[in-house]
Amino acid sequence: MSIVTVILSRAFKAFVTLLAIAVLNFCLLHAAPGDPAVVLAGEAGAADEQMIEQLRERFGLDQPFHVQLGKYVGSVLTLDLGYSFRQGAPVAQLIAERLPATLLLTLTAFVISLVLGIAFGVAASARVGKASDSLLTTLALLFYATPLYWAALMAVLIFSVWLGWLPGFGYETVGAGYTGLARAFDIAKHLVLPALTLGLFFMAVYMRMTRASMLEVSQLDFVKTAKAKGLSGPAIRRRHILRNAILPVVTLAGLQAGQLVGGAVLTETVFAWPGIGRLMFESLAARDYNTILGVFLVSAAMVILFNIVTDIVYRLVDPRIGAKA
């Protein structure tokens, strides 16, 4: 089975899943108490029945539930995410404005956590039983047990308030007029704390997994074969153990990379990062259905996308898959 057919079949399934998610979320949100028209009216500082009726009509809320659902599914089918009445803009546009920030944050956190996690995991497994191994595993356990938002608060406190080394929030220096490299550097500076705190937990996960996987693989017969060939320890670890040990880590990482997009709400809140997690959270309070649904769909699509990417990576790394069938 070629990679193309894999992608095609996955894309088809993904589409079905996404539709189902759209329907489920639509039902869920509409079960929620709170009426977007009332919220919007309430926010205006005054409201009367006439205004609320107007709003309801504009949102299409005056129609029966199944009609609303049908309309929504219909528009999703044509890749139209609808219109946010609260923000007065198409949902697709709102998300497109926010998505780059989220992707930047999560991908950076992802890469950091994966690279560091694997590096530390390999290091720990190479020193298994020694003090440095214990130190690394204990640290990983600690990161693992620390609530993300708490770590974030503490990081801001230490690194931006007390030490003043790094900006504590935001995406870039507003109105500084940086362009090109200077801007990239500025964004990078803003990225450090959120990406690190978000990455810390996952780093711990990958590290523990890499270590365990390395240890497990190093028990396998082919490692003994490699030793019998006269290869040196580091060469064995690099060429034989790591390559095999990394497969389960890749799988897990693929699963989590997608989840990171939706899971960045906390980090985005603490660091005022203008991403879609926050967009969702804020839209939720306003019952801005279309926007929440849009964010959900997009992040679910991310999950699926990452899963497909993982699959492909897996296929590239492991010759056994794909050839089996």
Next chain:
Amino acid sequence: MSTLSIEHLSIGLPQGADRAFAVEDVSFAIEKGEILCVVGESGSGKSMTANALMGLLPPGVTVKSGRALFESRDILRLPEAEKQALRGARIAMIFQEPMTALNPLMRIGEQIAEVFAAHDRFSQQERRDKALNLVREVGLPDPEKIIRAYPFQLSGGQRQRAMIAMALALEPKLLIADEPTTALDVTTQAQILKLILDLRDRRGMAVMFITHDFGVVAEIADQVIVMREGRVVERGIAAKVLTDPQHDYTRRLLDAIPTGKLPPARAPREVPALEIKGLRKVYRTGGGFFRPVREVRAVDDVSLTVGRGEVLGLVGESGSGKSTLGRTAVRLVTPDGGQVLVGGSDLAALSEEELRKQRHKVQMVFQDPYASLNPRQRIMGALTDGPITKGVPKAQAQARAKELLEIVGLGADAASRFPHEFSGGQRQRIGIARALAMDPELIIADEAVSALDVSIQAQVLDLLRDLRERFELSILFITHDLRVAAQLCDRIAVMKKGKLVEIGTVHDIFLNPQQEYTRQLLAAVPGAGWAKAGAA
């Protein structure tokens, strides 16, 4: 001077191991061009000796005393870097399990060439060419393709050849082979043994060959040492040890081997206990939205009968469909076509519910004594679940269970224990007791003794023979070991690729095989010549 001489080697085990020393005061020597076989039961320290020579002892296991002289250096005491330089270049090793001994993610060619890289020999291109030559030398087909293949694309025998190619890459003086053929079926085993003999002759290496199979010893050994619980109990020229063992333990080992000696033929049975007619089973794997379906005809139009009180042996190489046939007979597998008649009623046609009521008529003794008992259930439960479901009152079922445990030689108190508290042979007997508890008309024994050590194997075979006499049991005895089949069976059926190729009495099959395939099977049994000689 000997290629390798080991003097007073002792290897200590970590605390909490079953004994203090894995190997104690072992001395032996191997000459150039000589094959030394190290035999002994599981756990006797064979592998530890080999590992010590390679400097690959597991953590916690250390060389306590003694030396091993190789090229006039004590290789046990060399610094790690020098050991590393020696490994693969001067001393090479191949392992038992060809399926897992190769890195699954690396191409065969790369893995062979890596030996050169590890020792910094040759250029990239030369390494490749040499790898290709080696692949050719060990007789792998289509070498160009093989070096680009991944291990999973090779069969077990082919992988073992690739391993050997790796071991030979730098023309070592000493080759250590730790049970290199145990995991292979007989025909492949024969090919590998021949390859090793060939290479020894061509290159003049010394070979230390570890095995627990005296058939293999008879086939290739020049010298033999016999180990037991870490000590050498007997040594000598192969032919001499095999024919005239001095040590009691060696003798016991040799006695336990099923010989080619055929038991007296018994009268054929008339009343059928099991009739199989035109049975077919096709496995379809894969399949899905875009995937093609792959079909394996595991059982292809097989018909045979097992008479009441008869033992029918079912032999054939691995994958020939023996297990599938057996499992279809008890309807653990639903056949695609054909009939399975037990006492006249067709099991294959029953519904799930009706079938449950008929289950007790045919029982099975499973191949793997570890896997076939629920680790979380006491033996009593395992033995009484079935009868109670069948309707036997609980007390009666329990009494019967105890009785059966006595019969299989375990004692009634075994009932209250858990499976992990028994040895492999004991568990196999529990499996037999469980089958008997259902008062079956027929027992299917699928490789029921294959996983056992020779001595325990002999005990179980005795038990089966005894039961057949006592209960008029019919047995379908599935095995890949022709010698075992010869011991127990009245008739033997031979399968190949899902088809029944030959069926006949033991005497017919062994002494006068009709099919070429059967002849090949017989010839491939290691030490066949020696066993026959022994029987004569």
Next chain:
Amino acid sequence: MWKRFSSNIGAMLGVVLLLAVIAVAIFAPIIFSHTPWQMVQRPFLTPFTMDGLPLGTDTLGRDVASQLAYGARVSLLVGLVSTLVALLIGVPLGALAGFYGNWVDEGAMRFTEFFQTIPNFALAIVLVAIFEPTLASITIAIAIVSWPPVARLVRAEVMSVRKREFVDAARLAGLSRPRILLTQVLPNTVSPIIVMASLMVATAILLESSLSFLGLGDPNAMSWGYMIGAARTVIRSAWWLSFFPGIAIVLTVLALNLIGEGLNDALNPHLSRKGKA
């Protein structure tokens, strides 16, 4: 098994820690004469400055130590109950999928995949927001987002156990399929489930605290996340208000993880085999 577990220093440390937390949770009303909501002293009292109020007071002058103790109740309760609910959903689903295979499996796994595709923290937020933050809705939301891995694990385990020969033996003994699943297969999947459950409790505690931090906690139940969420605005002037509950979470989650790892080592036959290799 207990022997192997008890020889693991980390695991024992985890047990001791967890027992301590449980004890504090159980005896909170005995240890403290006032509820965590009672305003007992002036606000922003620094820790270790006044007898009887070892951890100081919060923004309203309430006893932080008492809040911590009552918070342990909520955190543990939510952790345990949500894990239980997740198991109640995941185990049967995974077991049926793994045991019956075919379309049951296909259906169950599509369903599971579906839930795994929805970003789970976001889903939890939406669920809690929609059903309004009460202990029950929080617990259920956490359970709903955490059962899919259970289902997958149980399915995989059941599938591997199902292939073991003792299951065939049970079929030959004439046992019915549901009975085989219940008495033969499931008991053999218990160990990994226990290990996973212990880790899930830890994750659930973290999730609850994250929700509380976002303002989605039950305002009538004092929990650690609630404390941190409430204290984050004063983190500069009253570090102890977020520090102590933070430490409490870290320690509890750590303890559960240590126990989980210890159980894994003790129950996983894989590792014991390793020792011999």
Next chain:
Amino acid sequence: QQSGGRLDIVVQPEPPGLMMGLVQNGPTQLVAGDIYESLLRYNSDLEPQPSLAESWEISDDGLTYTFHLHDGVKWHDGEPFTADDVVFSADVFLRETHARLRASLAYVESITAPDDTTVVFQLKEPFGPFINAFETGTMPIVPKHIYEGTDYATNEMNATPIGTGPFKFDEWVKGSYIHLVKNEDYYLDGKPYLDEVYYRVIPDAAARAVAFETGEVDVLPGGSVENWDVPRLTEMEGVCSTGAGWEFFAPLSWMWMNNREGPTSDVRFRQAVMYAMDRDFVKDVVWNGFGKVATGPVASSTNYYSDAVTQYDHNPDKAKELLAEMGYGGEAVRILPLPYGETWQRWAEAVRQNLSEVGINAEIDSTDVAGWNEKTSQWDYDLAFTYLYQYGDPALGVSRNYVASQISKGSPWNNVEGYENPELDAKWTAAAGMVSAEDRAAAYAEIQKEIVDDVPVAWLQELEFPTIYRCNVKDLVTTAIGINDGPRDAWVEE
């Protein structure tokens, strides 16, 4: 005064839109108040000041309001601003979109533009507070040439608002900031002084405090950091704060008590709640001493306030007595806090604790903004926190919460508690129609005295939201709505 410079102001939460004719909530007004203008502004004594209108007259019968507009005013897109724009805004656009103004416009007979710079509002009957209806948030003037004949809500220009104000819209990076630049063509010479204004979106209160500390932002409008941070921030060097700029809104907080059903329908229970609460504690601890304990429905900073009413002090015993007298049997009472952050949450907790101390079985109902709106406007609560702006006059911002005609499901801004008192209703109406200030003062004093004894709602506190800013920012707060009027006069001292 110095020209140039930039101001970074926190806006919280992020406004849903900037078209003030459509959205008038706090954040929108904070930002869009720089872009849009109305006819008048009000100083801290709530006296009208010129804005788009240079001068104005009110006829003696209180029925005709004539405004003379500034000459040469231009919209940000260069089109000239004329009296037609005012007529279109007030008579057409806002009538359709602005519920609060609609209530005042009900008194208006006609709006006409005799010439390009004159607008005349003709009233049907006298309406005392009408002069207070010309604040930006109440009557933002929108460009006729852009909106006439279009669907207002979906007009594409809503994304790039065009006003007459001192600052022009430049860019809005959602979730991050809104950038406004100086309107070079502004009709007041030399103004504005600032080159640009950034409104910064920082969703977390603690982060906002940090942003101010680290110098990222210069101004924290009232309510943008939690109260506990206020003393710490104001004690910093070079930091000033002011409580001014809220006179017009005069936010007053209270708890609606459901007058329809449950224990709260009993006046004794409501009085007991008043006595049970330690409102001074809340003012001192939760609000850090800012604000004042409320005595009744009218805020002390607005016109016609009277303190000659029954005082409810913290008196648990009295509360218990009242409860015993009514025979309160421990029915559960749900408190709905305002979902506006930690301060309000703590406040609800303190109230719950106070109530439980006198034996009231109270628990907090937690919900988010949408849920709060839904529950209050559907009357699904027992006690519900809220605060409302008073818009400078009891007739605009107070009476709507107590008269029976304002009982209507679906809005959280009317008589949500369901209080019905026909006698008082008549007095409210009469007071609104009086022309002379003394008459009105007397009438309102009477109303206040009576209503306080009835306790339709539990008045809590007059809120004060200090604006915190760097001292080198001058003239930041110059009107009764503070920085909501836009930093037209502000300048930065180098």
